Amino acid sequence: MGVLCFKKAIANYLLPYTSCKEPQLLSLLRVPKRQKEGQFVLSIPKLLSTHGPDPKIQQKPNVWCQEIAAKIQPTDNIERVSAVGPNLHFHLQQTPFTKSILQQVYEEQDRYGWAHIRERFGEKQPTVTIDYSSPNIAKPFHAGHLRSTIIGNFIKRIHQIMGYQVIGINYFGDWGKQYGLLAVGFEKYGDEQLLKVDPIHHLYQVYVKINQDAELDPSLHQKANNYFKSMEQGDKDALAQWQRFRDLSISSYETIYHRLNIAFEVYSGESQVSDYIPKVYNVLKSKKLLMEMEDGALAVDLTSFGMDPVLIQRADGTSLYMTRDLASVLMRKDKYAADKSIYVVGTEQQGYFAQLFACASLMTDQPIDQFMHANFGRINGMSTRQGTADNLTTMDDDHDDDKGMADGSKENSDMGFIADQLGISAIFIQDMKSKRTKNYSFAWDRMTDARGDTGVLLQYAHARACGIERKADVTMTKDCDYSLLKEQEAFELVQTISYWPEVVQNSFNTLEPCTIVNYLFKLSHATSLASHTLRVKDMDPALAEARMLMFWAARTTLRNGxxxxxxRPLDRM
Structure with a gap:
C-alpha cells in the first residue's frame, strides 16, 4: 500500500535491464520537478555514477532510455514510460495510485509520513540528546532566542517520530564571567523595588548599562572575573544572589515555553557541572592531552585534528565555557549514554563547536561524528548587549490583535487563543521557511500577510478544510469509488499528498525544517486549487464521499506537518 508498492513495481520491471538490485533501484527513483513529468523518474547518469559501469547498459544513456521506454508495456500500475534525454519517466495508473495513497492516509492518520519508519531500529531504541534554547539567566526571552528554540524543538520532534528516545536539554548560561559582570552591574545600578515589579526587565537594563560602562572602563572586566572566582570558591553571599536571579529567570522562561507549546526533559546549566570539571582535567591529563601555556593557563592539544590548542583553564585557575561544556559532555555520557548529541546554536559558534567536538572525541573516545552542530543564521538587527532585542512576549502581545481571519464560523471559538496561535504560527513559519543557515530580518507585516506564504495562510488552509468537513455532512469512508476522482486537480492533489513520507525523510536527513514548510505551502495551494473546482456539499453521494476522503487526507497531511x-493546528478561525 502507498508509494512503496508502486516504486517496487517499477523496480521489478527494470531488474532485467540493469545489474542493480531492487533496493538500489528504489533508492534511485525520484519525484520529478514537475508533476506533468510523471510520478517517478530514474536518472541513468545517476545510476552509473552511484553504482559504477553496468554491463547491461552498453548504449549511451539517451539511447538506452528510448529502448527501455519502448519495451515496457502498460500494466495495472504503470500507464506509460517516457524517455526524456538520459532519464526514464514513469506515469502511473491514476485510479490505483489514488486509491493506494488515500487508503494509506486513512489507515495511518496521524502517523502518516512516518508509520513505516519507526520499526527500523528493532528492539534497540537509540538515544539522542538535543541541546537547544539555552538562554542566559537575567535576560529577557527575546526574538534572538527563537532560532535555537524553534529549530531545536523541530529537531526533537522529528527524531521522536523517527523512533529515537529524545532528551531535550535546556542548558542555561547561568555561570561564568558574564554573570560576574551582571553582579557588578547590579551593585552599581540595582534597585530592589524595580526587581520586585519586573525582575527580568530590570536585570536586563542593568546588564546593558554595565556593558556600556565596561567599554569605557576595562577594569570592570577584572572585577567581573574576581566576582566569578569568588562564586567558584563557594562564597555564600555571591551564590545566594546568583540563585535568586536564576530562579526569577527560569520562572519567566517557563511561561514563554508553555505558550509556545515547548517542553524540555531536562533543565540544566553550566552551574550544575562543577563536580565534573576536575574530571575533565584528570581525563585529559591521563591521556597526555594537556599543555601548559606561557602564562600558566592550561590548553588541550588538538594537533591530531589539525587545530590550534584550546584553553580550558585560565592562568588564575578559573574555568571557561569550553571547560564547562566538556564537563557537561562527561556528565551526559554518564547519565544518558547517547548515540548522538546535537547542539542547536548559531553559525557564529561554528569554530567553537569544532574545537569542542574535537576535545570531546579525544576525551571520551567517541567518534567525532556522534556530535553535531545544527547551526543557524542570525535574526538581523537584534543585540542583547546593546539593548536592541525585542522581548518576545511584548511582540506577540502587541501584534496578536490584527491576525484574525474568519471562515464565517463563530461557534465555540476562543478568539484570544486563536489570535495567540496565529501570532506564534507566523513567528515559527517565518523562522523555518528558509534554510537554517540563512539570516533573516524579523518583520511582522511580512509574516502575517494572509496573501503570502505565511503561518497565517497555513492555519487558514487547515481551518477552512475543517470547515468543509463540518458543513458537508458526508460519511468518511475508505470504501469509496476512486475512479470518480478523475480530474487533473484531484490527481495533482493526491500526488502532492503522496510526497509527504519522502519529504519527512529528506527533512530528517538534513535537519532542515524548511523542507517541511515549503512542502506544506505546496500542499495548501494544491488543496485550494482543487477545492475551487471540486465541490463536496450537495453533490452525488458517491462523488461526495470520494472527494471528501481526498480533502480529508490533504487536511490530515497538513495537520501532521x-x-x-x-x-498547534487551528480547527476554526
Whole structure:
C-alpha cells in the first residue's frame, strides 16, 4: 500500500535491464520537478555514477532510455514510460495510485509520513540528546532566542517520530564571567523595588548599562572575573544572589515555553557541572592531552585534528565555557549514554563547536561524528548587549490583535487563543521557511500577510478544510469509488499528498525544517486549487464521499506537518 508498492513495481520491471538490485533501484527513483513529468523518474547518469559501469547498459544513456521506454508495456500500475534525454519517466495508473495513497492516509492518520519508519531500529531504541534554547539567566526571552528554540524543538520532534528516545536539554548560561559582570552591574545600578515589579526587565537594563560602562572602563572586566572566582570558591553571599536571579529567570522562561507549546526533559546549566570539571582535567591529563601555556593557563592539544590548542583553564585557575561544556559532555555520557548529541546554536559558534567536538572525541573516545552542530543564521538587527532585542512576549502581545481571519464560523471559538496561535504560527513559519543557515530580518507585516506564504495562510488552509468537513455532512469512508476522482486537480492533489513520507525523510536527513514548510505551502495551494473546482456539499453521494476522503487526507497531511513543526493546528478561525 502507498508509494512503496508502486516504486517496487517499477523496480521489478527494470531488474532485467540493469545489474542493480531492487533496493538500489528504489533508492534511485525520484519525484520529478514537475508533476506533468510523471510520478517517478530514474536518472541513468545517476545510476552509473552511484553504482559504477553496468554491463547491461552498453548504449549511451539517451539511447538506452528510448529502448527501455519502448519495451515496457502498460500494466495495472504503470500507464506509460517516457524517455526524456538520459532519464526514464514513469506515469502511473491514476485510479490505483489514488486509491493506494488515500487508503494509506486513512489507515495511518496521524502517523502518516512516518508509520513505516519507526520499526527500523528493532528492539534497540537509540538515544539522542538535543541541546537547544539555552538562554542566559537575567535576560529577557527575546526574538534572538527563537532560532535555537524553534529549530531545536523541530529537531526533537522529528527524531521522536523517527523512533529515537529524545532528551531535550535546556542548558542555561547561568555561570561564568558574564554573570560576574551582571553582579557588578547590579551593585552599581540595582534597585530592589524595580526587581520586585519586573525582575527580568530590570536585570536586563542593568546588564546593558554595565556593558556600556565596561567599554569605557576595562577594569570592570577584572572585577567581573574576581566576582566569578569568588562564586567558584563557594562564597555564600555571591551564590545566594546568583540563585535568586536564576530562579526569577527560569520562572519567566517557563511561561514563554508553555505558550509556545515547548517542553524540555531536562533543565540544566553550566552551574550544575562543577563536580565534573576536575574530571575533565584528570581525563585529559591521563591521556597526555594537556599543555601548559606561557602564562600558566592550561590548553588541550588538538594537533591530531589539525587545530590550534584550546584553553580550558585560565592562568588564575578559573574555568571557561569550553571547560564547562566538556564537563557537561562527561556528565551526559554518564547519565544518558547517547548515540548522538546535537547542539542547536548559531553559525557564529561554528569554530567553537569544532574545537569542542574535537576535545570531546579525544576525551571520551567517541567518534567525532556522534556530535553535531545544527547551526543557524542570525535574526538581523537584534543585540542583547546593546539593548536592541525585542522581548518576545511584548511582540506577540502587541501584534496578536490584527491576525484574525474568519471562515464565517463563530461557534465555540476562543478568539484570544486563536489570535495567540496565529501570532506564534507566523513567528515559527517565518523562522523555518528558509534554510537554517540563512539570516533573516524579523518583520511582522511580512509574516502575517494572509496573501503570502505565511503561518497565517497555513492555519487558514487547515481551518477552512475543517470547515468543509463540518458543513458537508458526508460519511468518511475508505470504501469509496476512486475512479470518480478523475480530474487533473484531484490527481495533482493526491500526488502532492503522496510526497509527504519522502519529504519527512529528506527533512530528517538534513535537519532542515524548511523542507517541511515549503512542502506544506505546496500542499495548501494544491488543496485550494482543487477545492475551487471540486465541490463536496450537495453533490452525488458517491462523488461526495470520494472527494471528501481526498480533502480529508490533504487536511490530515497538513495537520501532521504543522504538528511536526511544533504548531498547534487551528480547527476554526
Amino acid at each position: 504543522l504538528t511536526l513543526l511544533g504548531i
